[in-house]
Amino acid sequence: MDSIDGSIGEGGGQILRTSLALATCLGRPIRIFHIRAARQRPGLQPQHLAAVSAAAVISHAQVVGAEKDSQTLTFIPSAVKAGEYLFSVGTAGSTLLVLQTVLPALILADAPSHLVLEGGTHNPLAPPFEFLQYTFLPVLNRMGPVVRARLERPGFAPRGGGRVVVDIQPVPRLRAVAIPERGAIRVQYAEVLLAHLPEHIARRELAVIQAALGFADEQCRFELVSNAYGPGNVVSIVIQSEHITECFSAFGRRGVPAEQVARKVVEEAHRYLKAAVPVGHYLADQLLLPMALAGGGMFITVKPSSHALTNMQVINAFMKIDMRAEEIGDDAWRIGW
Numbered sequence: 309m310d311s312i313d314g315s316i317g318e319g320g321g322q323i324l325r326t327s328l329a330l331a332t333c334l335g336r337p338i339r340i341f342h343i344r345a346a347r348q349r350p351g352l353q354p355q356h357l358a359a360v361s362a363a364a365v366i367s368h369a370q371v372v373g374a375e376k377d378s379q380t381l382t383f384i385p386s387a388v389k390a391g392e393y394l395f396s397v398g399t400a401g402s403t404l405l406v407l408q409t410v411l412p413a414l415i416l417a418d419a420p421s422h423l424v425l426e427g428g429t430h431n432p433l434a435p436p437f438e439f440l441q442y443t444f445l446p447v448l449n450r451m452g453p454v455v456r457a458r459l460e461r462p463g464f465a466p467r468g469g470g471r472v473v474v475d476i477q478p479v480p481r482l483r484a485v486a487i488p489e490r491g492a493i494r495v496q497y498a499e500v501l502l503a504h505l506p507e508h509i510a511r512r513e514l515a516v517i518q519a520a521l522g523f524a525d526e527q528c529r530f531e532l533v534s535n536a537y538g539p540g541n542v543v544s545i546v547i548q549s550e551h552i553t554e555c556f557s558a559f560g561r562r563g564v565p566a567e568q569v570a571r572k573v574v575e576e577a578h579r580y581l582k583a584a585v586p587v588g589h590y591l592a593d594q595l596l597l598p599m600a601l602a603g604g605g606m607f608i609t610v611k612p613s614s615h616a617l618t619n620m621q622v623i624n625a626f627m628k629i630d631m632r633a634e635e636i637g638d639d640a641w642r643i644g645w
Contacts, residue, residue, distance in 0.1 A: 310626060314379070315342035317618025321356050322593075325409045326619055328363040328383060329597060330626045332413040335367075337384040344379070351377035355401025358427070359409040362395045366410050390417035390478065397427025400468035402434035407474060412597055414476050415453040421476040429463045429470035430501070430542045432559045435590050437462070437472060438499075438544045442555045444594050447487070451602055452479035462503060462533055464540025482602035486644075489608070490586035491550025497527040500543045503536035509566045513543045516570035521545070521577065543570055545577040552586045583610050583639040592616050592643060599644070600627055606644025608636070 312327045324343060331338045344350050352360070353376065360374045360381065367385035374381060395406050403425035414421045430436045435444070437459045445455050454477040463470020498517045500510040510530035517523055533540075541560030546553065558573035560566065580588050587595070587609035593616040599605040600623045612620075612633050620631055620643075634642045 309337045309339055312338060312340045312622065312626070313342055314340050315345040317621055318614045319346050319618075320344060320615065321359075321405070322615060322619050323622055324352075324356055324381070325359055325405060326597060326622045327626065328359060328409050329412045330623070331383055332363050332367045332369070332385050332388060332410070333416060333601060335385055335387070337382070340381045340383070342379055343381060349377075351379045352381070353401075354399050355397055355405065355427075358395065358397040358401060359406050362393070362406050362410050365393060365395075366413060388413045388417050390414060390419035390421045390476075392422045394424045394426070397425075397468065400428040400431060400463060400465040402431040403427040403429055403463070403470060403472050404437065404440055405434050407440075407472070408594070411455070411476070412601060415448070415455065415478050416480070416482070416601070417478045420478065423474040423476070425472045425474065427463055427468050427470060428465060429459060429472055430540055430559065431465055432561075435594070436542055436544070436557050438542070438546070438557060439555045439590060442546055442553050443588075443591055446553060447485065447591070447595065448598060450485050451482045451598060453477060453482075462501060462536050462540060464503060464536060464538055467536075467538030469537030482598060484599070484602040484605040486605060487552060487586045487607035490552050490584075493547060493549050495548040496521070496523065496546065497529070498523060498543065498545050499528075500530035500541070501533060502530060502541050503533040504539040505541055505560070507532065509541055509560065512566040513570040516567050517543075517545065517574060520571075520574045541566075541569070543573055545573050547577065547580065549586065554580060554588045554591065556580065556588065579610065579639070585609055585640050589613050589616070593619055596620055596623055596631065596643070600629060600631060604645055606642060609641055609643060610639050611635075611641055612643065
């Protein structure tokens with residue numbers, strides 16, 4: 309049985325999710341200890357337990373220690389079974405992080421799957437739905453599977469209540485991909501999602517983006533959402549290039565001016581454009597596991613976060629590989645073999 313120290317590196321929930329995903333894909337039992345040991349609320353919290361439960365359901369796993377605040381978990385998977393599943397986080401915790409846990413196994417399953425995920429879809433501690441739709445899934449689909457996601461209802465903190473539907477056509481083996489450059493920028497635009505809040509918030513956010521990036525009126529749009537369970541605001545900048553599309557987002561919070569929210573996402577977009585690399589920091593983190601399962605690949609990205617480096621450390625140890633991050637320029641890094 310593989311033993312994984314949940315306190316290594318940045319010591320967060322990603323260690324748990326990556327370990328569960330790999331155990332499920334490879335059919336290997338694991339024991340994770342010191343789960344989130346240094347966090348303010350150590351151990352398993354509801355959003356982590358939702359990921360454990362989802363991984364256990366699709367792999368008919370035996371699980372010991374799946375309790376709130378538990379810092380030790382034993383997970384013994386059996387064969388992965390494709391099918392129709394409903395996974396509910398039960399809070400505003402990210403549905404997309406639950407998806408991240410089960411998707412690797414289901415894209416390699418022997419039949420299609422249909423998933424419904426309920427909970428948070430726009431959570432400040434996780435990539436939002438727009439990132440999944442515009443950035444991650446197009447790259448994943450280049451590796452062979454066909455994964456399509458649809459947002460039926462956004463879920464913002466603290467109410468949650470979002471609903472995402474995902475359809476998966478699997479493949480027997482993933483193709484390795486290389487992303488060395490982004491190519492010419494073709495389209496850039498900004499969009500704001502606003503639920504149960506005044507329209508002027510969206511207009512103020514877009515005004516900041518227009519002034520900072522020189523976007524024309526037709527490059528700025530907003531959507532007023534009426535079916536969300538609670539108020540919410542997310543502003544995104546999408547950069548479509550020849551070889552890749554990147555999406556950067558920031559989330560409105562009570563007491564934080566709309567202009568400050570917009571400036572945050574502008575800073576992320578500015579960094580990406582200045583670095584002239586194809587892969588942003590969120591996508592770099594998300595690509596590590598499918599790239600490892602494909603048996604190779606590479607991409608150029610901005611300086612990887614501690615989150616990504618920890619994820620790489622877990623993958624290398626679990627799969628006995630030597631994926632590396634190498635600095636090749638000013639805020640430019642090569643990740644791969």
